[in-house]
Amino acid sequence: MSxxxxxxxxxxxxxxxxxxxxxxxxxxxAPEPGEGQILLRNHYLSIDPAQRGWISPGVNFAEPVxxxxxMRSLAVGxxxxxxxxxxxxxxxxxxxxxWQDYCVAGEPQVIARVQPAQGPVSLGLGLYGIxxxxxxxxxxxxxxxxxxxxxxxxxAAGAVGSVVGQLARRxxxxxxxxxxxxxKVRQCLAEYGYHAALNYRSGLDAAAxxxxxxxxxDVFFDNASGEIADAxxxxxxxxxxxxxxxxxAVACWxxxxxxxxxxxxxxxRRLRHEGFMIFDHLERFPAVIAQLARWHQxxxxxxxxxxxxxxxxxxxxxxxxFRGENRGKxxxxxxxxxxxx
Amino acid sequence: MSxxxxxxxxxxxxxxxxxxxxxxxxxxxAPEPGEGQILLRNHYLSIDPAQRGWISPGVNFAEPVxxxxxMRSLAVGxxxxxxxxxxxxxxxxxxxxxWQDYCVAGEPQVIARVQPAQGPVSLGLGLYGIxxxxxxxxxxxxxxxxxxxxxxxxxAAGAVGSVVGQLARRxxxxxxxxxxxxxKVRQCLAEYGYHAALNYRSGLDAAAxxxxxxxxxDVFFDNASGEIADAxxxxxxxxxxxxxxxxxAVACWxxxxxxxxxxxxxxxRRLRHEGFMIFDHLERFPAVIAQLARWHQxxxxxxxxxxxxxxxxxxxxxxxxFRGENRGKxxxxxxxxxxxx
Numbered sequence: 001m002s003x004x005x006x007x008x009x010x011x012x013x014x015x016x017x018x019x020x021x022x023x024x025x026x027x028x029x030a031p032e033p034g035e036g037q038i039l040l041r042n043h044y045l046s047i048d049p050a051q052r053g054w055i056s057p058g059v060n061f062a063e064p065v066x067x068x069x070x071m072r073s074l075a076v077g078x079x080x081x082x083x084x085x086x087x088x089x090x091x092x093x094x095x096x097x098x099w100q101d102y103c104v105a106g107e108p109q110v111i112a113r114v115q116p117a118q119g120p121v122s123l124g125l126g127l128y129g130i131x132x133x134x135x136x137x138x139x140x141x142x143x144x145x146x147x148x149x150x151x152x153x154x155x156a157a158g159a160v161g162s163v164v165g166q167l168a169r170r171x172x173x174x175x176x177x178x179x180x181x182x183x184k185v186r187q188c189l190a191e192y193g194y195h196a197a198l199n200y201r202s203g204l205d206a207a208a209x210x211x212x213x214x215x216x217x218d219v220f221f222d223n224a225s226g227e228i229a230d231a232x233x234x235x236x237x238x239x240x241x242x243x244x245x246x247x248x249a250v251a252c253w254x255x256x257x258x259x260x261x262x263x264x265x266x267x268x269r270r271l272r273h274e275g276f277m278i279f280d281h282l283e284r285f286p287a288v289i290a291q292l293a294r295w296h297q298x299x300x301x302x303x304x305x306x307x308x309x310x311x312x313x314x315x316x317x318x319x320x321x322f323r324g325e326n327r328g329k330x331x332x333x334x335x336x337x338x339x340x341x
Numbered sequence: 342m343s344x345x346x347x348x349x350x351x352x353x354x355x356x357x358x359x360x361x362x363x364x365x366x367x368x369x370x371a372p373e374p375g376e377g378q379i380l381l382r383n384h385y386l387s388i389d390p391a392q393r394g395w396i397s398p399g400v401n402f403a404e405p406v407x408x409x410x411x412m413r414s415l416a417v418g419x420x421x422x423x424x425x426x427x428x429x430x431x432x433x434x435x436x437x438x439x440w441q442d443y444c445v446a447g448e449p450q451v452i453a454r455v456q457p458a459q460g461p462v463s464l465g466l467g468l469y470g471i472x473x474x475x476x477x478x479x480x481x482x483x484x485x486x487x488x489x490x491x492x493x494x495x496x497a498a499g500a501v502g503s504v505v506g507q508l509a510r511r512x513x514x515x516x517x518x519x520x521x522x523x524x525k526v527r528q529c530l531a532e533y534g535y536h537a538a539l540n541y542r543s544g545l546d547a548a549a550x551x552x553x554x555x556x557x558x559d560v561f562f563d564n565a566s567g568e569i570a571d572a573x574x575x576x577x578x579x580x581x582x583x584x585x586x587x588x589x590a591v592a593c594w595x596x597x598x599x600x601x602x603x604x605x606x607x608x609x610r611r612l613r614h615e616g617f618m619i620f621d622h623l624e625r626f627p628a629v630i631a632q633l634a635r636w637h638q639x640x641x642x643x644x645x646x647x648x649x650x651x652x653x654x655x656x657x658x659x660x661x662x663f664r665g666e667n668r669g670k671x672x673x674x675x676x677x678x679x680x681x682x
Contacts, residue, residue, distance in 0.1 A: 053609075225604035244607040256601035263566035264594045266585045266616040268394075273614040275607040 005030040006311055007070045008099040010055055016251040017322040018052055020315035023071060023099075030102040033083045040077035040093065040103045044307075046125045047317045047330035048074065049223075049248050057254070071099040071314070076114055076124040092116065094124040099314045101334060112285045118293040126159050126329030127296060127303040128289045130278045134245060135163035136288045138276040139221060142243045147172030149218035150237075153194075154228050155248060157184035159303075159329035162192045163292075164221045166301055169193040173219075176212050178204075178228060180324040187327070191302055204231035216240075224249040230259055242273040248322075304328025310335060346371040347652055348411045349440040351396055357592045358663040359393055361656035364412060364440075371443040374424045381418035381434065381444045385648075387466045388658045388671035389415065390564075390589050398595065412440040412655070417455055417465045433457065435465040440655045442675060453626045459634040467500055467670030468637060468644040469630045471619045475586060476504035477629050479617040480562060483584045488513030490559035491578075494535075495569050496589060498525040500644075500670035503533045504633075505562045507642055510534040514560075517553050519545075519569060521665040528668070532643055545572035557581075565590040571600055583614040589663075645669025651676060 004027050011024040033039045054065050054072050065072045075097035079087050086107060087093065092114035097103035114124030126132065138160075145151050151168040155161040156177025165188065168175045177188045177197040188197035198204075198212050209231060216237040222229055226249030236242070250257060265271065295301035306328045308317050314332045321330050345368050352365040374380045395406050395413050406413045416438035420428050427448060428434065433455035438444035455465035467473065479501075486492050492509040496502040497518025506529065509516045518529045518538040529538035539545075539553050550572060557578040563570055567590030577583070591598060606612065636642035647669040649658050655673045662671050 222604070225602065229604065244604050247604045247608060250602065250605070253602075253605045256603070256605065258599040259602040260597035261566065261591065261594075261600045262597075262603075263563070263570065263585050263588045264591070264597065266614060267588060267618065268616070270616040270618050270621060272616075273607060275609070275611045275613075277608065277611050280611065 003030040003102065004028075005100055005102045007101075008311065008314055009070055010065050010067050012067060013055055013057065013064075014052070017319065018055060018315070019319050022055065023315040025312070026068075031104040033081055033104050036084050037104050037106050038079050038084050038087050038093075039081040040075075040095075040097050040105055041080045041336065042075045042077040042097050042101060042103060042334050043092075044076040044122045044125050045099055045311070045314055045332040045334065046074035046129070047314065047321055047326075047332060048130075049246055049321060051318055052322070072096065073099045073314075074111070074125060074129065075099075075103070076121050077103065092121045092124065094129055099311065101311065101336065111282060112289065115293075118289070119296065122305055122307065122331060122333070123296075123303065125331050126305060127163065127292055127301075131159035131329055132163050132292045132303070133281070133285055133288045134276065134278045135160045135167060136292065137278070137281050137284060138243045138245050139164050139167055139219070142274045142276050143219040143221055143241050145171055145173045145219045148174070150174045150176065150213050150215050151219040151221065152176045152178065152213055152217045152232060153221045154178045154200075154224035154232070155180075155246070156188050156194060156197055157192065157327075158223065160245060161221070161223060162188075162328070163301070163303065165192040165194050168219070168221075169195075170295075170300075174215065176217075178212075178224070178232075184327075191304075200228050200231075204228065206234070209235050219243065221245060223247075226250045226257075233260075233262060233265060236265065236269055236271055238269050240269060240271050242271065244273060244275045251322075306330045308332050344371040344443065345369075346441055346443045348442075349652065349655055350411055351406050351408050353408060354396055354398065354405075355393070358660065359396060359656070360660050363396065364656040366653070367409075372445040374422055374445050377425050378445050378447050379420050379425050379428050379434075380422040381416075381436075381438050381446055382421045382677065383416045383418040383438050383442060383444060383675050384433075385417040385463045385466050386440055386652070386655055386673040386675065387415035387470070388655065388662060388667075388673060389471075390587060390662060392659055393663070413437065414440045414655075415452070415466060415470065416440075416444070417462050418444065433462045433465065435470055440652070442652065442677065452623060453630065456634075459630070460637065463646055463648065463672060463674070464637075464644065466672050467646060468504065468633055468642075472500035472670055473504050473633045473644070474622070474626055474629045475617065475619045476501045476508060477633065478619070478622050478625060479584045479586050480505050480508055480560070483615045483617050484560040484562060484582050486512055486514045486560045489515070491515045491517065491554050491556050492560040492562065493517045493519065493554055493558045493573060494562045495519045495541075495565035495573070496521075496587070497529050497535060497538055498533065498668075499564065501586060502562070502564060503529075503669070504642070504644065506533045506535050509560070509562075510536075511636075511641075515556065517558075519553075519565070519573075525668075532645075541569050541572075545569065547575070550576050560584070562586060564588075567591045567598075574601075574603060574606060577606065577610055577612055579610050581610060581612050583612065585614065585616045592663075647671045649673050 223246035225247035436451040564587035566588035
C-alpha cells in the first residue's frame with residue numbers, strides 16, 4: 001500500500017475549549033494490516049464534545065491523547081483490506097479509527113457494523129452510534145420515565161438530546177427542552193416533539209422554569225451541568241432522577257467550579273443522580289440500533305446531521321460545537337481521490 | 342383523666358442549630374382518646390438530628406412544626422387507654438407521640454410495635470427504630486455493597502453509622518469511618534468493627550483519605566455533607582454509590598452553601614448518588630427489626646444508647662447532639678410519678 005495517510009495529530013493541549021490551532025497535519029504512508037487486523041478507509045469522522053476531555057489533562061474516562069498522536073475519534077470506515085476472518089472487504093464499520101484517511105484496526109477498536117440497509121452509513125456515527133444509543137439507554141435505564149411524568153433535556157436540540165426528546169414523547173411523557181438559540185427552540189418544537197422549549201440565554205429564573213415545567217421535573221437528562229443545571233435542580237420532583245450524560249456547559253474542571261450544594265435536596269426529595277457512559281454498554285448496541293432503525297425508517301424518529309466536507313475541517317468543526325454552532329450531529333466527510341459515499 | 346400533660350412546645354425557630362431556649366414548657370390537662378384512638382403514656386423520647394429540619398423553614402421532608410405546638414418527636418410509649426380494636430392496654434408502641442407525657446394517637450401515628458422480648462423497650466427508638474432500619478435499608482438497598490468493597494461511613498460512631506459499620510463488616514467489606522473525636526475513633530475500632538477510623542478534625546487532605554481508604558471507596562454512607570463529603574468524593578471508585586442519609590455537618594441550607602461541582606466525577610466515574618428517607622419504607626420495619634434483633638440477641642450487633650432522664654432535658658439534649666456530644670442514640674427517659682421502665 002503506497003497511498004499517503006493524511007493524519008490530524010494533537011499539536012498541543014487546549015487551555016479551555018479546543019481551537020483548530022491545537023491540531024496539525026502529519027502525513028505518513030498508509031499502514032498495512034497485520035495478522036487478525038483490517039485496513040479501514042475512513043468515510044465519516046465524528047466530532048464529539050467528549051473529545052475535549054480526551055485532549056485535556058485531569059479526571060477523565062480514558063488516557064489522554066498524547067501530543068503528536070492522531071486525534072482519537074469515532075469514525076465510519078469501509079474495510080479496504082482484511083487479514084481477519086471476522087470482517088470482509090467492503091463492509092462498513094463504526095469504531096475508533098481516528099482523524100485520518102486510513103486506520104489499521106483489530107477487533108477491540110470496532111464498536112458496531114454499519115448496515116447500509118438501515119440508511120446512509122453516516123447514521124452509523126450518530127443515530128445508530130453513541131448519540132442514539134446513549135439517548136435510548138441513558139433515558140430508559142437511568143431516567144426510567146413513566147407516562148405522564150415530565151422529562152427535561154438540556155442541549156435539547158443536540159445529537160443526543162434531540163433523540164431523548166423524541167423517545168420521551170414516545171413514552172408518553174411531557175417533554176421540555178433547554179437549548180441555546182431561538183432557532184433551536186423552534187426546531188425542538190417543530191421537529192423533535194418537545195411540548196415546550198426555552199432558550200437558556202434568555203434567563204432561567206424560577207418563573208421561567210415554572211413556566212417551562214409547571215408540574216416540576218421527574219427526569220432531568222443533563223448534558224450541560226453548570227448554571228443551567230443549577231437552575232433546574234430546585235424544580236426536581238420527589239423521587240426525581242438526574243441522568244448525567246455530559247457536562248458541556250463547563251469549560252474547565254481543574255479545579256472543579258463551585259455550585260450550590262445538593263445533598264439536602266437529594267435527601268429531602270429522595271433524588272437519584274447517576275452518571276451514564278455509553279462505553280459501559282457496548283453489548284447493547286445491536287439491539288438498540290435495530291429498534292432505532294425501525295422507528296427512523298417508519299418516519300417517526302428524525303435525526304439531523306451537520307456534515308462538513310474535508311479531513312482538514314475536523315479541528316475547526318470540533319471548536320465550533322463548543323460555540324453551539326452545530327445543528328445536529330456534527331461530522332466530517334472525508335473526500336478521497338476515488339469516490340465518496 | 343385528670344392528670345397533667347407536661348408538654349414541650351416550640352417557642353421560636355432557631356437561627357442555626359437548635360438551642361434549649363427555642364423551646365418552653367406548656368402544661369395542659371391530659372387528653373382523652375376518641376373513637377378508634379388510643380392514649381399513650383410516653384416512656385422514651387427520641388432526640389434526632391432531623392428535628393432541626395422540622396423546626397426550620399425551607400426545603401424539608403414535612404411541614405414545619407408550628408410555633409406553640411408540641412415538639413414533633415418519635416417516642417416509645419405504653420398504651421394507657423384504648424378505644425381501638427388494634428391496640429391493647431399495656432403494649433408498647435413506637436411512633437409520633439411528641440415531647441410530652443401523654444399523647445392521643447390514631448393508627449397513622451404508630452410506626453411499629455415494640456416487643457419487650459427483643460430487649461429493653463428503649464431499643465424501639467434506636468436499633469429497632471429509624472436508626473437501625475435506616476442503616477440496614479440505606480446500606481443494602483442503595484449502597485448495595487459487595488464483599489471486598491470499601492465502605493466509608495461519616496458520623497461513623499452515631500446511632501445510624503455505628504450500625505452501618507457493623508452491617509458492612511458483616512457483609513465482608515473493608516469498613517472505614519469518619520468521626521469527630523479520638524474517643525469515637527477508638528470506639529469505632531474497638532466496638533463497631535471498623536477496620537480504620539479517622540477523626541475528621543485532624544484534617545482530611547488527600548494523604549489522610551488515601552491512608553484511610555487505600556483502595557478508594559465503593560460505598561459512601563454519608564450522614565454529614567459539608568467539607569467532610571467534599572474530602573471524600575474525589576476518592577470514590579468507578580461505579581461507586583453515595584447514600585445520602587443526612588446532612589449533619591451543614592447548619593443552614595437557605596441559601597445552599599457552595600461546594601465543588603460533582604457532575605464531572607459523577608460522569609467519569611459513573612457514580613450513583615441517592616437520597617434515602619426511612620419514612621418511605623415503613624412496610625419494611627417488622628422484617629428488618631426481626632433480623633436486627635436476632636443479631637443483637639446473639640451478641641454480634643452492638644448498639645449504644647445515650648439516655649438522659651427527665652422530660653425537661655429534651656431541648657438541651659437536642660442542642661447537644663449538634664455539638665457531637667452524644668455517645669450513641671440520644672434519647673430522654675420520662676420519669677412519671679408512678680414508675681419508669
